[in-house]
Amino acid sequence: xxxxxxxxxxxxxxxxxxxxxxxxxxxxxxxxxxxxxxxxxxxxxxxxxxxxxxxxxxxxxxxxxxxxxxxxxxxxxxxxxxxxxxxxxxxxxxxxxxxxxxxxxxxxxxxxxxxxxxxxxxxxxxxxxxxxxxxxxxxxxxxxxxxxxxxxxxxxxxxxxxxxxxxxxxxxxxxxxxxxxxxxxxxxxxxxxxxxxxxxxxxxxxxxxxxxxxxxxxxxxxxxxxxxxxxxxxxxxxxxxxxxxxxxxxxxxxxxxxxxxxxxxxxxxxxxxxxxxxxxxxxxxxxxxxxxxxxxxxxxxxxxxxxxxxxxxxxxxxxxxxxxxxxxxxxxxxxxxxxxxxxxxxxxxxxxxxxxxxxxxxxxxxxxxxxxxxxxxxxxxxxxxxxxxxxxxxxxxxxxxxxxxxxxxxxxxxxxxxxxxxxxxxxxxxxxxx
Amino acid sequence: xxxxxxxxxxxxxxxxxxxxxxxxxxxxxxxxxxxxxxxxxxxxxxxxxxxxxxxxxxxxxxxxxxxxxxxxxxxxxxxxxxxxxxxxxxxxxxxxxxxxxxxxxxxxxxxxxxxxxxxxxxxxxxxxxxxxxxxxxxxxxxxxxxxxxxxxxxxxxxxxxxxxxxxxxxxxxxxxxxxxxxxxxxxxxxxxxxxxxxxxxxxxxxxxxxxxxxxxxxxxxxxxxxxxxxxxxxxxxxxxxxxxxxxxxxxxxxxxxxxxxxxxxxxxxxxxxxxxxxxxxxxxxxxxxxxxxxxxxxxxxxxxxxxxxxxxxxxxxxxxxxxxxxxxxxxxxxxxxxxxxxxxxxxxxxxxxxxxxxxxxxxxxxxxxxxxxxxxxxxxxxxxxxxxxxxxxxxxxxxxxxxxxxxxxxxxxxxxxxxxxxxxxxxxxxxxxx
Numbered sequence: 001x002x003x004x005x006x007x008x009x010x011x012x013x014x015x016x017x018x019x020x021x022x023x024x025x026x027x028x029x030x031x032x033x034x035x036x037x038x039x040x041x042x043x044x045x046x047x048x049x050x051x052x053x054x055x056x057x058x059x060x061x062x063x064x065x066x067x068x069x070x071x072x073x074x075x076x077x078x079x080x081x082x083x084x085x086x087x088x089x090x091x092x093x094x095x096x097x098x099x100x101x102x103x104x105x106x107x108x109x110x111x112x113x114x115x116x117x118x119x120x121x122x123x124x125x126x127x128x129x130x131x132x133x134x135x136x137x138x139x140x141x142x143x144x145x146x147x148x149x150x151x152x153x154x155x156x157x158x159x160x161x162x163x164x165x166x167x168x169x170x171x172x173x174x175x176x177x178x179x180x181x182x183x184x185x186x187x188x189x190x191x192x193x194x195x196x197x198x199x200x201x202x203x204x205x206x207x208x209x210x211x212x213x214x215x216x217x218x219x220x221x222x223x224x225x226x227x228x229x230x231x232x233x234x235x236x237x238x239x240x241x242x243x244x245x246x247x248x249x250x251x252x253x254x255x256x257x258x259x260x261x262x263x264x265x266x267x268x269x270x271x272x273x274x275x276x277x278x279x280x281x282x283x284x285x286x287x288x289x290x291x292x293x294x295x296x297x298x299x300x301x302x303x304x305x306x307x308x309x310x311x312x313x314x315x316x317x318x319x320x321x322x323x324x325x326x327x328x329x330x331x332x333x334x335x336x337x338x339x340x341x342x343x344x345x346x347x348x349x350x351x352x353x354x355x356x357x358x359x360x361x362x363x364x365x366x367x368x369x370x371x372x373x374x375x376x377x378x379x380x381x382x383x384x385x386x387x388x389x390x391x392x393x394x395x396x397x398x399x400x401x402x403x404x405x406x407x408x409x410x411x412x413x414x415x416x417x418x419x420x421x422x423x424x425x426x427x428x429x430x431x432x433x434x
Numbered sequence: 435x436x437x438x439x440x441x442x443x444x445x446x447x448x449x450x451x452x453x454x455x456x457x458x459x460x461x462x463x464x465x466x467x468x469x470x471x472x473x474x475x476x477x478x479x480x481x482x483x484x485x486x487x488x489x490x491x492x493x494x495x496x497x498x499x500x501x502x503x504x505x506x507x508x509x510x511x512x513x514x515x516x517x518x519x520x521x522x523x524x525x526x527x528x529x530x531x532x533x534x535x536x537x538x539x540x541x542x543x544x545x546x547x548x549x550x551x552x553x554x555x556x557x558x559x560x561x562x563x564x565x566x567x568x569x570x571x572x573x574x575x576x577x578x579x580x581x582x583x584x585x586x587x588x589x590x591x592x593x594x595x596x597x598x599x600x601x602x603x604x605x606x607x608x609x610x611x612x613x614x615x616x617x618x619x620x621x622x623x624x625x626x627x628x629x630x631x632x633x634x635x636x637x638x639x640x641x642x643x644x645x646x647x648x649x650x651x652x653x654x655x656x657x658x659x660x661x662x663x664x665x666x667x668x669x670x671x672x673x674x675x676x677x678x679x680x681x682x683x684x685x686x687x688x689x690x691x692x693x694x695x696x697x698x699x700x701x702x703x704x705x706x707x708x709x710x711x712x713x714x715x716x717x718x719x720x721x722x723x724x725x726x727x728x729x730x731x732x733x734x735x736x737x738x739x740x741x742x743x744x745x746x747x748x749x750x751x752x753x754x755x756x757x758x759x760x761x762x763x764x765x766x767x768x769x770x771x772x773x774x775x776x777x778x779x780x781x782x783x784x785x786x787x788x789x790x791x792x793x794x795x796x797x798x799x800x801x802x803x804x805x806x807x808x809x810x811x812x813x814x815x816x817x818x819x820x821x822x823x824x825x826x827x828x829x830x831x832x833x834x835x836x837x838x839x840x841x842x843x844x845x846x847x848x849x850x851x852x853x854x855x856x857x858x859x860x861x862x863x864x865x866x867x868x
Contacts, residue, residue: 005582005631022829023829039631039662040629040630067828068828069829096800098829118824121629122628123629127630133585134584141571148439148441148475153638154858154859155858156590156638157640157861169605169607174642177865188858188868191553192858195474195556196474196564197473208608218591219589219590228473366530387868388868392530394530395456395502395531424589425622427589429608431611434592434594434621434822
């Protein structure tokens with residue numbers, strides 16, 4: 001007999017197989033029971049006919065509790081019209097009992113599911129979303145390899161607090177000092193490219209932000225890429241290629257998962273085939289003001305509402321370029337525009353369908369004196385930044401980079417509402433075990 | 435003119451090319467200067483002849499400081515006998531000056547290099563080791579995909595302190611509570627496999643251990659894999675396949691890097707071709723006692739010295755199986771042996787060449803009552819472990835898993851002495867900036 005995984009079921013049409021699985025749902029009565037089973041690789045249905053089973057086996061299909069584990073043996077059958085396969089049961093063995101599984105058919109509130117996260121993960125939505133997350137991770141890994149990048153794991157524990165300490169988690173490091181949990185590995189990557197040319201990291205980052213919205217996690221995964229000899233234009237072209245690659249891989253590799261999530265993929269398909277929009281920050285503000293009759297602040301960052309409007313307006317990803325330097329980070333290269341405003345040479349990539357910012361990037365200031373004066377102007381500690389300034393002291397080069405938020409892009413692609421759905425055990429301002 | 439990367443130089447033999455690079459070494463006198471250059475993708479030599487250059491360009495090749503960045507133009511030439519390519523310089527442009535680069539030709543102590551880590555990374559050894567690390571990471575990612583695993587990022591911030599708190603870093607999490615930095619995601623993965631069947635994580639873990647040895651880091655990268663319906667034997671077979679895959683990929687994908695590190699690859703090649711050794715803990719101790727005349731403690735863990743002896747004895751990787759349960763973790767499945775000792779159903783994989791343990795794994799106790807009694811026996815908090823015990827309450831299944839230390843295996847494969855060499859910015863008990 002073939003021990004198979006559900007993902008391979010179509011290959012065994014007409015054959016007898018056995019599957020190790022969990023029973024996640026059941027219905028039936030009288031002479032027929034239907035068990036919905038899951039083995040991690042997929043889902044299928046087992047049809048149990050009273051007349052073709054032993055009394056014990058029939059009894060088990062009647063009484064088995066949801067989430068019990070079992071070994072089922074039976075023959076693979078196909079729906080006459082659809083590409084749907086099922087198992088005609090011949091025998092069943094109970095492996096691990098389960099009684100009164102806390103998550104049932106009835107609707108549960110998000111709090112209940114959050115508190116029982118370890119059990120909720122067995123549901124179809126997290127199964128599908130986590131598989132999309134896995135695909136996105138692999139696409140990124142493969143893309144950067146093909147583009148000549150080297151993975152460069154930047155440290156989680158950082159001895160200096162960059163920029164704003166109010167959103168940092170800190171801890172005591174042995175007897176010696178305070179360490180901070182990373183918010184970004186970018187500055188370390190900038191040292192790395194002098195060795196490796198093109199480098200990226202991809203790991204957890206932390207933000208102690210007390211916002212309770214569907215957009216916020218205190219622990220999430222961030223990919224930072226940094227490229228020597230790239231200007232902002234070259235960086236944007238690479239970002240566009242990366243995003244298209246990710247979406248294409250998800251559309252082809254996760255069609256089953258997208259279907260299960262009932263994701264309308266029209267805009268994703270359009271995104272793969274279109275050139276991304278590039279618009280200046282000034283023009284984006286103006287568009288919102290003139291076409292949507294909203295009052296805008298030209299010197300401010302894009303607001304949440306404005307990002308959503310821009311995303312909906314174009315319905316494909318949009319690079320919003322050249323933000324006012326005053327609202328952007330000290331390390332960005334800048335220029336003075338015709339209205340005498342200092343502007344960063346940067347872009348945030350806004351995704352449609354209310355997904356908002358999925359990438360932020362910029363060209364970096366490569367001039368030692370200019371970078372140092374920006375550090376001083378912002379009252380950052382020169383002592384802390386000396387090593388970083390050294391990257392400009394010894395053979396500085398034009399370079400650019402960007403950061404991509406994994407959960408942000410997974411939420412967009414999977415179409416789930418809350419960012420919490422996109423990571424196995426979310427960390428938010430409300431502490432939940434486990 | 436072709437703007438090329440050094441890795442592609444052989445494709446341009448006889449052609450004029452330009453390369454953006456750093457000058458990492460130079461020599462010469464009179465009428466010939468030799469600049470050793472690096473662009474991240476590789477290394478090559480530029481030959482500057484006084485008679486074929488402008489006075490300014492010749493002067494620049496004379497005076498250029500080490501680690502300056504430059505754009506060099508010239509013709510690709512090949513060494514008559516060897517597969518070595520170089521550039522006959524036609525012109526050179528200085529991009530970023532560098533004067534008195536702190537790391538020169540003279541020998542520096544490890545402390546100096548550690549303190550100037552961001553600059554030391556430009557040396558050839560870290561360049562090669564980090565590229566091997568990248569290859570190992572990609573091999574693991576690809577292997578698990580091919581084997582049907584889903585990546586499942588377990589949380590870094592964990593609300594409960596598993597086992598021993600003395601080696602945990604802790605931090606204040608908002609106003610609510612203490613969180614601990616993860617030492618392993620295994621328990622979370624065990625919840626994950628009820629959804630995904632086979633799952634793995636691969637991220638940073640932390641150990642507040644005050645050991646200052648060449649084996650210890652306070653922050654390092656760990657891969658945990660967990661498989662539903664796998665017993666320990668199936669798990670060991672998978673581990674052997676994984677390790678062979680990694681080594682094979684490194685031997686083929688990183689031959690240049692291994693050569694640069696002067697790594698003798700004989701034992702690595704033998705490892706790929708051989709069946710790994712499987713030996714019981716009892717027999718391993720006995721071997722050390724009888725063949726090497728050392729006093730051993732049969733009820734203890736393997737010592738560092740014993741692991742090195744076993745590794746050298748076989749000169750290929752060795753699974754040491756069935757440790758005394760008393761020295762192993764509470765979640766391991768166990769049995770009572772013929773000498774009435776409780777033994778874990780586990781194995782540590784010991785690598786040769788003094789690399790010691792690279793993988794630790796076990797079958798997990800799937801029985802709710804037995805697992806609970808082990809938690810109680812060890813005086814762990816039942817409240818903390820309730821969610822974990824739930825994985826056995828609702829459809830428990832036979833399952834096994836293992837953890838692989840990235841830096842441990844990278845050190846072995848690259849042949850560097852200190853584990854510090856295997857990660858870009860090492861965190862040890864001595865705090866060094868950056």
